[in-house]
Amino acid sequence: MLINLDFESNEPIYQQLVHQIIEGIARKEIAPGEGLPSVRSLASDIGINLHTVNKAYQQLKQDGFILIHRQKGVVVNPDGVPKADANYKKQLEKNLRPLIAESICRDVSEEEFLRLCSTIFETYQGGSA
Template sequence: MIIRLDMQSELPIYTQLMNQIIEGIASGSLQPGESLPSVRSMASDLGVNLHTVNKTYTLLKQEGFILVHRQKGVVINPEGMPEITAEYEHKLHGQLKPVVAEAICRGMSQDQLLTIIKDMYKQIAHGRKENI
């Protein structure tokens, strides 16, 4: 899996890394049970510090996306992904609200916005089943 970091971005490196791993899972390029590089090798590959990768892994572990297997190292959670909890729905609303509000301000119609979401959903989830 190819990971691209933008050192000029306003987003922290550990957040960019976290997002791309989640996108990798969503797209199917990272399968449940598949192992991730060690914090040291990942850090080395990306040219960042060990602790930056470790922070990403710690957060992904806390949310249930990955787990640390004593033999296999860090793996995408083989038991499946975290569920749609009330807490997650609350977080989702908080993330979407300002984005939707700005779209409305700029005169974007509901259909325009839904089309963008549909296209994005299709694009990300495109290669889900055939990669199993």
């Protein structure tokens, strides 16, 4: 899996890393049970601080995407990502609200917004970029 970070972005590097790994899992580029690089190795490979990688890994662990073992290292959750529950759906709605509101302000139609969402969704379901 290729990690592509934008160092000029307003989005924090650790958050970009979290998103990149989740996208890799969604595209099936990273399989359940598959190992990820160690914190030090990944930080060195992409040229960022190891605390940044550690923060990303801790977020992914907290959200159930990865497990961190002392002997096995970092692995994608072998049981798969936890399914969406009521709390997740509530958070999803909270995250979508400002995106939808801004889209309305910018004259993006509901059809256009839904088409874009559908296209992105299909990209991940198809397992390709």
